[in-house]
Amino acid sequence: MSEHETLVDRYIDAWNEADPARRRALIAGAWAEDAAYLDPALESRGAEAIDGMIAAVQARFPGCRFRRTGPVDGHHDRIRFPWALAPDEGEPVVSGVDFAVLSPDRRLASVTGFFDA
Amino acid sequence: MSEHETLVDRYIDAWNEADPARRRALIAGAWAEDAAYLDPALESRGAEAIDGMIAAVQARFPGCRFRRTGPVDGHHDRIRFPWALAPDEGEPVVSGVDFAVLSPDRRLASVTGFFDA
Numbered sequence: 001m002s003e004h005e006t007l008v009d010r011y012i013d014a015w016n017e018a019d020p021a022r023r024r025a026l027i028a029g030a031w032a033e034d035a036a037y038l039d040p041a042l043e044s045r046g047a048e049a050i051d052g053m054i055a056a057v058q059a060r061f062p063g064c065r066f067r068r069t070g071p072v073d074g075h076h077d078r079i080r081f082p083w084a085l086a087p088d089e090g091e092p093v094v095s096g097v098d099f100a101v102l103s104p105d106r107r108l109a110s111v112t113g114f115f116d117a
Numbered sequence: 118m119s120e121h122e123t124l125v126d127r128y129i130d131a132w133n134e135a136d137p138a139r140r141r142a143l144i145a146g147a148w149a150e151d152a153a154y155l156d157p158a159l160e161s162r163g164a165e166a167i168d169g170m171i172a173a174v175q176a177r178f179p180g181c182r183f184r185r186t187g188p189v190d191g192h193h194d195r196i197r198f199p200w201a202l203a204p205d206e207g208e209p210v211v212s213g214v215d216f217a218v219l220s221p222d223r224r225l226a227s228v229t230g231f232f233d234a
Contacts, residue, residue, distance in 0.1 A: 014149070038193055038195065039192070043193075073231055075155075075156070075157040075211040075231070076155055076160075076227045078155065078231075080214075080216070080231055097190075099195075099216045099229070104214075112195045112216070114190055114195075114197055115193070
């Protein structure tokens with residue numbers, strides 16, 4: 001598994017982690033200080049806001065989990081990867097592509113999400 | 118046509134414009150001051166460097182033109198769109214997706230290209 005895939009899978013794990021302490025540890029490992037997230041529906045900056053955003057999404061989609069649905073494509077400090085949010089057995093409720101810029105220490109500095117369906 | 122599509126089509130026109138004066142005018146209209154471009158093969162910042170990069174790509178792929186191959190998807194100050202570089206009659210030699218961040222005056226501040234094939 002590449003460095004980029006390891007980072008993205010830690011990011012996905014954070015989106016799925018229901019335990020607050022474990023989720024905050026995953027966020028600290030995957031996201032840079034003062035990192036930002038922006039998609040058509042959500043916006044947050046910094047670990048505390050990102051943690052609150054993830055908790056709110058988990059509450060809104062109970063029984064659903066995020067998963068990476070394809071390889072991580074990257075060059076320089078930029079990556080992109082496809083993902084889906086779906087119940088354990090069922091079709092995705094949302095899917096899309098995330099685009100990210102990495103920090104110098106190879107964590108996520110900025111993530112932009114786009115929805116495909 | 119949306120504001121985003123108009124902007125992207127001007128950007129595509131700049132990639133295809135062989136006349137240096139017209140190309141520089143298209144670049145000035147589509148790109149913000151000190152704008153940056155980054156893909157797996159190319160990197161440039163500022164109008165003069167972007168112009169030189171485009172001229173070099175035109176020289177490398179004679180007879181080919183860029184075209185947008187799907188809608189422009191955007192939210193906040195972020196857009197993405199698919200494109201291809203192909204000869205007038207023939208299969209694309211390169212295709213991909215560009216992701217861009219817009220400047221406050223709605224020009225391109227940063228463009229990141231990814232190659233699909």
